[in-house]
Amino acid sequence: MPTGGIDWASTDHAVAVVAADGTALERFTVPHTKAGLRGLCRQLRRAGVDEIGIERGDGPVVDALLGTGFTVLVIPPLQVKNLRSRYGSAGNKDDRFDAYVLADTVRTDRHRLRPLTLDTPATLTLRATCRARKDLVAHRVALANQLRAHLAVTFPGAVGLFSEIDSKISLRFLRRFPDQQRADWLSLTRLHAWLRSVGYSGHTSTETLHRRLTDAPRGLSGDGGARAQITVALINALEAISTQIQTLADQIEEQLTLHPDSEIFTSLPRGGQIRAARLLAEIGDARGRFPTPDSLICLAGVAPSTRQSGKMKIVSFRWAADKQLRDAVCDFAGDSRHASPWARHLYDQAIARGHDHPHAVRILARSWLGVIWKCWQTNTPYDPARHRAAQAHQHRAA
Structure with missing residues (x-):
């Protein structure tokens, strides 16, 4: 049965079809377009090709071949480079020649090659969920930086009060004391009472936290609470995105538990x-x-x-x-x-x-x-x- 080889390129692809005795039956190129890939599959079918060698295992060409029912065999570029010496000592790089090398390697070394298979739906779903969570984490970091920059002007004492600006205790503090004016009400005793009321279990003493507040430069005040509203708006956004991140994390753990390969990676x-x-x-x-x-x-x-x-x-x-x-x-x-x-x-x-x-x-x-x-x-x-x-x-x- 004839075998095929495709040398991948960015604008067009070189294709070779080789007979069972190694004779080159066809050589042609196809453009990297939807119509070109459909034509590629039709020509390979007409030539009686069922198995095709290619240097990479992803992308539109591979998707088109697998979607049409071809068996795709990945032969890495380094192996192709070494295989050129079978056909001559020059070792020159030529797309049409490499397509022939790929097709002939499928013919001669089929027993050494493993057919390419697509990722399962479970993996594709897990990938989408993981990437969505990663994107939301990046958004959360950007929001936290925006909140930090805002507080550096309006309420500097809150910036370094707790270890992280977007930690739960930090956001609870800012929701209760969103600006400099309301934080001025805090004495050492009042701060201690508030920390106890929210169940603060950090390792930083109340005295240290109060000193951080009082030693920091004073922020802007007297704007009628407009800047406090900005603080609350950023807090709301951070809490909302954190909730969605946790929701996706729960989904990821469930999807991972059900995946056949989970034990390998965990x-x-x-x-x-x-x-x-x-x-x-x-x-x-x-x-x-x-x-x-x-x-x-x-x-x-x-x-x-x-x-x-x-x-x-x-x-x-x-x-x-x-x-x-x-x-x-x-x-x-x-x-x-x-x-x-x-x-x-x-x-x-x-x-x-x-x-x-x-x-x-x-x-x-x-x-x-x-x-x-x-x-x-x-x-x-x-x-x-x-x-x-x-x-x-x-x-x-x-």
């Missing part, structure tokens, strides 16, 4: 519920999308981008990446060092080499993704006792 150190859910949602459950650890690492943008020409070699930050995936992986990796001695060791080594915190976290994330990929592909929860690198570090430390 087993990771400091994975938690939200963090594990984000990792699962962004990595997905379509195993064929990432046939190698490097394909996952590169998409996450935690491996540097290397460009070399002659004697010049440039290693730089990888800008072309799935930013949602990178954020989820780096968030996990950055916190994992507090629970995993192996992760802490890798992070400290990177810092000792002169890397800053974000770079060190990306280095750690790259190592973690190799571990996560293995657990994910084998449906095995993470176990430090079976993690050879972690065990080796433990023995060295002992």
